[in-house]
Amino acid sequence: MIRKTKVSIKGCTFSLLKTTKIIYLPLFSNAYMFLALTFLALLSLSLVPQALAQSEVEFTEQEIDAITAQGPWPGAIPHDPGNELSGLSWAETLGEALFHDSTLSADESVSCATCHQSDKAFNDNRAVGIGLDQGARNTQGLLDVGLQRWFGWDGGADSLWAASIRPMLNKHEMGDDINSVANALRANSAFISAVSTNAKTVYFDGKPGDTVNDLSDEQLVVVAGKSIAAFIRTLRSQPTDFDRFRIALLENDAEAQSAYSDSAKRGLKIFVGDANCRMCHFGANFSNGEFHDTGRPFFTGVGEVDPGRYTGLQRVREDRFNLLGQYAVDSSSTDKLKTSEVKLGQLNWGQWRTPSLRNLAHTAPYMHDGSLATLRDVVDAYADIDTDRLHSQGESILKPLNLTDDQRNDLVRFLLSLSAK
């Protein structure tokens, strides 16, 4: 039998038996005397106002490795592939203005910010988004979205800039067409001025420096999309209680560890342990960036389904703004590979992109269709998963978890610790 034994005081941690067998000692043995003396020494240390900071929750080396892999935070956001404006401050400023510009919608009533509201972690807290009319999917928050490889619940865009163009042209969202968006941009003096001033950094037809007046409708829309993407890429979330605990764990900082509640720690143990959540919600952003069928229903009405990744892949292949197209500037062969080589198959039917678990406290309701109102509902849905909806050859890690009520609450507590206050 193996267990890890720690005694912690403020600022230092003594691993008496780092990973060892339990040894049963005869009463009054020297070993007992040693332990007793050690305890007294530690107790005396606690009398100086350093509180004895012990937790009932301990982590094994394996668990600590797993927890370590869920950081660091915040890491760097990668360059938006194919977007020559990514990281340019003028484009970020312009993009922010366009993000709030309702003239880019068909009836000039909605903008990106209508659904992606800054005071709600760039979410709208609705079950499904409502732009010009009601869509079928939950609005995803935009904080840290630049860390994703695919964009949207179905991965229907392979870059942030392509994902930024799509809502302008989607009939449920902003409902406009290329020509109308371009005309709105031409009428936008701030846009014209910013692009004209920085024309040398914008690649038109593969070369920089043309004047904005020479741009086609489609080129203007691409510049707008890339600018909006440059802005969205800057939207970051702050370090969380979990991130602070993770650092404390790595640094053996017992006091800092004690600031993290035992309930959250127990939830974390479940997350990286038996529940296997980390298999998909992996890494610093708590998402493997890929797509899975977790058995969630995807009917959108009588006789209508929204099959997620299956149609997303078809869309990205047909998207003239994808990384294989003429508007992707300087995207590397690696960037393009994901789009050129991704396979479309029947397993994609009903798959959804693994969402990040950061900022969950601000982004209810949950799942691709907003069908689960609370985090407890989400935990319950996985803990009591309907295996009838999973194929025998499907995600084998998905199985009922047999969690107690307390364990479910612990898991919720942990998930809440992934949101900055």
Place this chain on the structure above:
Amino acid sequence: MSKFNASNFKNTNSKIKSSICLSVILGFAGALLAPAQAQTDSLPIADVHIHYSHDSVELTPPERVIEIMREANLKFALVSSSDDNGTQLLSELAPDLIVPGLRPYRRRGETGTWFKDPEALEYVELLLANNQYASIGEFHLYGSDAELPIPKRIVELAEEFNLILHAHSDADAVERLLAQSDSVKVIWAHSGFDAPEEISALLSKHDRLWADLAFRGEVGSGGLSDAWRKLFEDHPTRMMLGTDTYTPERMYFIPDHAAGARTWLETLPEELAENVSWRNGYNLIMPIWEANKKSVTTNTQQAVKTVETCEVENNDNAVLLEGERYKVLLKTDAALEVSKPGKINAIVCGDVSTISEFKLDASMPAHGHGTNYTPTVSITNQTDNTINYAVDGVVLHMPGNWQWDVEILDSEGSEALEQAFMIK
């Protein structure tokens, strides 16, 4: 919904057609330089792995399912459902398209328990007594579980009722099933999720084994691999297609599945492509289904004759229940409708002189409940050999598979009679 690379597809086909024309010109006497490639854009598909289970029935009307299947240009579909209601609904609606299979599950969640559940066997036997099928399955069964009493009885029933077994099994269980009979044929669902080489080995070993490719997304993904191509070439008459609509949403995948299959079928020689797409399924399943359907006609004719000797009339809205001492004919003037109170004329034939009470009710065996009302019963006519009862206020409040439950009390005790029926 967009389809797989439709534009590329047409271009490829035009090239294929040109190639075929040129070949015919050069070698008129059948001396084609190369085997003709398949023209698959309209290739019919025999989909041998469809489920239309209880939750799917609730979410997609049967008419829409048939529409989806026709949109996919299915030649026929082998449908098995949990419960059987969905299969019967589709079968009634499109008998030209639907071949019914009998799934031993009353609910979808019985995949891991049915083979130890006597009630599952009772359910199968009840349905076999009242409906006609081409297969038993798709059922889930692994390893030595195939030799448990209930699976053994399933094999016996397959022999007795001329049915194919549709087994979601490992190779071990498939071999154990085949070993229990000299005649029973098996469709290996999903080809056991085994590799082509292993599938080929098992097909070579057993000439009563066929295999479907349901939920095998890797087949043809990124082009047909040499291993799969060799399997089709080595066993040109044994491989079949299937969608596996294991969730309600997947019913809508049938056309895309068919379209996807056509993209890799087009890389096979024409005859082989047709074999895999529909002919293998057709040649295996249709003769059995046609034979089983004919046995229904015979039974019906015998039933009518029995009624006539009892001097009871029959019509389209009549059903005969036969017990040891009594026969009961239930008739309605018009077809019963869901949730609408109906009136039934019940004619009891036999030595009716000691009958003290006649009870008629209906139940849904798969749902574990009956009706919400107690019908009133009154005698309208009586002879030495018959009693006519008027049963009023019968309300069948759900669509699906029902069962008439008749109880006749007399001087010897009582006799219970049952008869399955369906209401849409």
